Amino acid sequence: MHMEEQHHCPQESRRSFLKQSTALAALATASPLLVKAAENEEKINAYFEKLPLQLEINGQLQNLMVEPRVTLLDLLREQLGLTGTKKGCDHGQCGCCTVHVDGKRINSCLSLAVMNQGKKITTIEGLANGEQLHPMQEAFMKHDGFQCGYCTPGQIMSAIGCIREGHASSAEDIREYMSGNICRCGAYPNIVDAIMEVKQGGQKL
């Protein structure tokens, strides 16, 4: 968080905020600033490098330093080694990167990590209870809901969300509300069967 940082990003030199060197210090450990009145603008004009970020990931509190441009997906995979969450398209089109944020399924590739301050993240690694698999994991195995397996973590996270949201009342309903998860192997019929079984089991997910 010093002026030297400019050297890491020479393409940024045109950017106006780097001209304002006075405020660049003392920000490394502050929580993200609130935009206040216009007179505070000069001080705000300093955020560029890593920001502190606190997340609860699979029940564990994590205190991290993250660049604003890092997506939640890249944070999970690259910084925390949680590679169960997959990067497919990286543009919100395939669903491989689906995780739960405060219990809701989202595409982690389109979520900036810093925008999840204080939230609870659940990934595929957080589903099992020790050796005891989550009912949705069991159902995917029982119904052969995958072939290559690359989309499977996203499918399972999304499937849990689908039931939680109340959109798994029929096979047709499931197909519609699971359409954000693409499976190139074409395991769809078995995926629908797995979700139907868990839904009919009535367990709280």
Add this chain to the structure above:
Amino acid sequence: MINFEYVKANSAKAASEARIKNGASQFIAGGTNLVDLMKKGITAPERLIDINALPLKEISLTAKGLSIGALVPNSVAADHETVKTKYPLLAMALNAGASAQLRNMATVGGNIMQRTRCSYFYDTTMPCNKRNPGTGCSAVEGYNRMHAIFGASEQCIAVHPSDMCVALAALNATVQVSGTKGTRKIPFADFHRLPGDTPQLDNNLQVGELITAVSIPTNTFNKAYYLKVRDRLSYAFALVSVAVALDVKDGMIRSAAMAMGGVAHKPWRLFEVEKLVSGKPISKELFTEAAAMAMTGAKTYTHNQYKIKLGKAAIIEALTKATS
């Protein structure tokens, strides 16, 4: 992705002030479109102003109608009991858009602000007047299967991608905005622009203005249908879509609200067609006449001529579904 500053706004006014202060800044809410555009280098803000802490997450029904806060997620709006029962057209349109995951992230305000999915806009190696004004439109002579048949210019033939906005246009919604000089209301039909000579401008917001809510007048329609035709059954942008809301009694259409998606740079309201069908009994002949009228004046390009036939069929189907 080129790095940027990240700040959080604690009031709409502060957000607007910060936006004006730094011309290369942008607001971010759900981020489902903006983060994608930033990854592809189509936009490179120097600063993101996160507006998610603003108190714009309420859905409220008043004597005048429905108000939906700009930060209400698309999924929350779609599953809201009042929206489902009193504004079914809006619920149907919301559920026709994107995927369940994206609807959990994307906000109502952001949906209105989303940019075209024209493949040439997304391809930074190709000329595009919307992305780089003055470079030309690659779609006019290119693969323009997805493109506009109404209201386009030689500068841009892109279409607006939203489904929700098609329903809001039909339902006479108003966009509430807030800026440094106060608030104002923009009728939905006046919010988005046609491309003309300035296709880089999607809408009529002034710099620094922020959408705070959408309001919809009290629903007077008892029939509604949103028909979306796309390349696959779910999770794809519209080739054409039709929003229909009707007030029907004893087989007579007393009033109508209709709009199309996938055909223009903005949701395409069908005012003339509404007049045609209002006060007339439901009949197949009337729907066929309505479809023909809706497509009058369409201008097609090499690869999107099919949209005229498809558009007519979609209008007949949507009217039939709404009234059956």
